[in-house]
Every structure is written in C-alpha cells, then in structure tokens.
Amino acid sequence: MSQNDEQARESVDQAKDIVIESLGETMDLYGVTRSVGNLYGTMYFEESMTLDEMREKLKMSKPSMSTGVKKLQEFDIVKQSFRRGSRKQTFVAEKDFFSFFSKFFTKKWEREVNLNLEAIKEAQPIFEEIMNSEDVSEEVRDEARELYEQVEYSKAYYYWLEQLVEGIRNGKIFEAFPPPEHNKNK
Structure with missing residues (x-):
C-alpha cells in the first residue's frame, strides 16, 4: 500500500x-x-x-x-x-435512518404510552376515592379533583402519541412529511 x-x-x-x-x-x-x-x-x-x-x-x-x-x-x-x-x-x-427512526422511536414512544396510561389508570381511582370521601377536608378533595383532571387531560397526549406511532408504523407520516429523494449528484 x-x-x-x-x-x-x-x-x-x-x-x-x-x-x-x-x-x-x-x-x-x-x-x-x-x-x-x-x-x-x-x-x-x-x-x-x-x-x-x-x-x-x-x-x-x-x-x-x-x-x-x-x-x-x-x-x-x-x-x-x-x-x-x-x-x-x-x-x-x-x-436506512428512516427505517431506524420508525423502529427505534415507535418502541420508545409505545413504552411511554403504556407506562403512563397504566399509571393514570391506577392513580385515578385513588383520586376519585378521595374526591368522594366525606371524611376529608374540602381542600384535600379539591386537590384530588385538580390532580384527577390534570392526569385526565394528559391522556389526550398519550392517545395522540399512540396515533403518531401508528402513523409511523403504517407509513402515513411519510405522506405528510416525505423523506427527501436521494440525489446522487449532491
């Protein structure tokens, strides 16, 4: 050489x-x-x-x-x-980084969705129990109600993220955001 x-x-x-x-x-x-x-x-x-x-x-x-x-x-x-x-x-x-993106991030985001929706599913009945309890102060019930509503509102994000994951998996995201054509002259 x-x-x-x-x-x-x-x-x-x-x-x-x-x-x-x-x-x-x-x-x-x-x-x-x-x-x-x-x-x-x-x-x-x-x-x-x-x-x-x-x-x-x-x-x-x-x-x-x-x-x-x-x-x-x-x-x-x-x-x-x-x-x-x-x-x-x-x-x-x-x-192929487009394929990498699809595989890598969908797994991570799917895990995020599952972890957080499961946590919300577990937490909301606790908030509801406190909200409906006559044995606690109005202040504590109001706090539980606020927190319940806060996590309920966050579900919209997780449902949206599920749709994003599905859009990546089925390729529809690439219709909205098409990968650039590979130009060998660049």
Whole structure:
C-alpha cells in the first residue's frame, strides 16, 4: 500500500470515527448507553460482524458485545444475518435512518404510552376515592379533583402519541412529511 493510500485510509477511519461518536452520543440522548450507540455506529459501516469482530474493533468484552447486540435487536435495528462458510453468528445494522427512526422511536414512544396510561389508570381511582370521601377536608378533595383532571387531560397526549406511532408504523407520516429523494449528484 502506498503512503498516499495509507494516509487516505487513516483519514477515512478518522471520518468514520467522527460519525460513530456522533451516533453514540445521539443514542445516549435517547436513553441507550453510549457504548451501545458506538456499537451500532461501528456496525453501521460494516456489511455484517460477528461478536468477535465487534469485540476486536471496540475493545469491549464479549459479554458486553452480546448485551449490546441484544439491546439493539430489541429496537429491531440490528438483525442476525447469515455469512456463508461461517458457523459464528453474524449481525447487520439497519442502514436506512428512516427505517431506524420508525423502529427505534415507535418502541420508545409505545413504552411511554403504556407506562403512563397504566399509571393514570391506577392513580385515578385513588383520586376519585378521595374526591368522594366525606371524611376529608374540602381542600384535600379539591386537590384530588385538580390532580384527577390534570392526569385526565394528559391522556389526550398519550392517545395522540399512540396515533403518531401508528402513523409511523403504517407509513402515513411519510405522506405528510416525505423523506427527501436521494440525489446522487449532491
């Protein structure tokens, strides 16, 4: 390999590292550890990888790699793949960020909806009991009524978020906000 090729290869690796770091930081913003985000970023630039290849590239333990891959599989942004001639499991990362967005955020938002609607369902009867109790002061009943109404009002957001999730899953959001056409001349 010529010295120019060597320098160019180092520059390519540096550019990839910048993107990998950015993906790791972005996923950290959304509650996925930076190391798992870096794993996704590393896999993003590869066709497929085994756990050993991941471990070697990222200098992490095999159990950490396995845990990270499982986390990424939960979001459906990494899938197990087949590599002819290899008995080791290989994995491939989602390369299409529109698909990544759809899979990653719908799972997170669906969890938010379920957690909070379940909490409201559990909390509202408690508020109602206090609101209807003759054994507590009007002040406490008013507070319970205000809180009941506050969480009741928040349900509109969670129902809207459910619709957003469905709109992403069925692709209707992309009718309202179409992805830009990929222009190879840019």
